[in-house]
Amino acid sequence: MNIFDTFLNGKVFIETLPLLLSGLSITLQLGVVSIIGGLFFGLFAALIHIYGMTPFRIMMKAYIDIFRSIPLLVLLIIVYYALPFVGISLSPFAAAATALILVAAAYTAEIFRAGIEAIPKGQFEASEALGLSYRHMMVDVILPQATKIVIPPLTNNCINVMKDTALASVVAMPDLLKQATQAQALSANPTPLISAAVIYIIMLWPMVQMVSRLERKFKVEDR
Amino acid sequence: MGVLIKLEGVCKSFGDFQALKGIDLEVTEGEVVCVIGPSGSGKSTLIRCINLLEQYDVPGQITVDGIPVQKGKNLSAVRAEVGMVFQNFNLFPHLTILKNIMLAPMRVRGTSDKDAAQRARELLQRVGIAEQADKYPTQLSGGQQQRVAIARALAMEPKVLLFDEPTSALDPEMVGEVLDVMKKLAHSGVTMIVVTHEMGFARQVADRVIFMDEGQVVEQGTPGNIFDTPTEARTQNFLRAVLDH
Secondary structure, eight states: OOHHHHHSOHHHHHHHHHHHHHHHHHHHHHHHHHHHHHHHHHHHHHHHHHHSOHHHHHHHHHHHHHHHHSOHHHHHHIIIIIGGGGTOOOOHHHHHHHHHHHHHHHHHHHHHHHHHHTSOHHHHHHHHHTTOOHHHIIIIIIHHHHHHHHHHHHHHHHHHHHHHGGGGGGGTOOOHHHHHHHHHHHHTSSHHHHHHHHHHHHHHHHHHHHHHHHHHHHHHHHO | OOEEEEEEEEEEEETTEEEEEEEEEEEETTOEEEEEOOTTSSHHHHHHHHTTSSOOOTTOEEEETTEEOOSSTTHHHHHHHEEEEOTTOOOOTTSOHHHHHHHHIIIIIOOOHHHHHHHHHHHHHHTTOGGGTTSOGGGSOHHHHHHHHHHHHHTTOOSEEEEESTTTTSOHHHHHHHHHHHHHHHHTTOEEEEEOSOHHHHHHHOSEEEEEETTEEEEEEOHHHHHHSOOSHHHHHHHHHHHOO
């Protein structure tokens, strides 16, 4: 057997592709749900962390620090294998989404905090002096400017969440990686694993490129 | 003409430093008041208390048109009546000039898009930069930006305009164009409180000049009183320092 038959076996590739694509569909679903959930809760956490009443701020700070410290795999296993002992049984998808959102939100919150705090104080003062409500100040003045600052790091974070979805295969979720390992076992050939790796790269490479482009673009505009 | 702004015993401390030491002041409708004094004398802090960008200490009291200036649901209403022009313009960089001016009337007063745009164009005409409406703030010179900031404040049709050293961040050749706009406003009857180092402007335009030092009003009167016959030694020293060079 030569290296092509082993790692890049066309017949095995074609046979296992449907399985891989079904896995890809699950991976995409999990990724999108986790990214959106992470953005939403992350923004919420950031606003409370910066502007909330003191006890809530302390709680949010604790949340952000804890979930940035805990390894995602550990959290995922706790959510899936430990929570049933207190009566919370989640499906593999729900467990994976929960763990990913909790961690993504913590990182997202830090990104948003840095973005909002980078807005000069004068922007807040001008908004206040015009009589804008807190909500209008944030929605019309602060967040649009902060968004520009946070888009590159947020996109990076999305890439990380997409990659981390592969960890869900350890809780028996039929995602791309899990399906690839199944297919490898069935066909007794590692081609599906290589295929899965290539699919991950094809999916994420454009996002990686986009981050670089955005970073360059915003740098030019700032001049 | 009634009293529009009233300050009673207003104090402000930053930690151990007392920036304002009991200010009593009344400004009537249509009056143009210039506040002068050395750096750190509390001039900016004073006007920043009037729209509560700085929270003054208890038990001082500030009212604008009879409404107490304090945290709570009246604050936005008070701020809508008090326009402010900052040293560093503080225009919104992500919005066009026109949108900068339209934002507050639409959000705070509920003005329609069309009316706000029309009003914004009128105001830009008034400050002499109608042709810049669709540009972004960074594309304008400092003097033009400050004129936009004045138009933005005027768009709320405030009862009083506060100016916090409006020409201090400008290149010298742009000071004149901003002062000209302010002079026109003053002559059109807008109530103004102007913190400034422009003694020529204060002498020409002010109805009343207030000299502050170390957090207190040292002396106040007509420009003639203050500039030609100051009675306090501190006022005399300050004016000698800024005028004799």
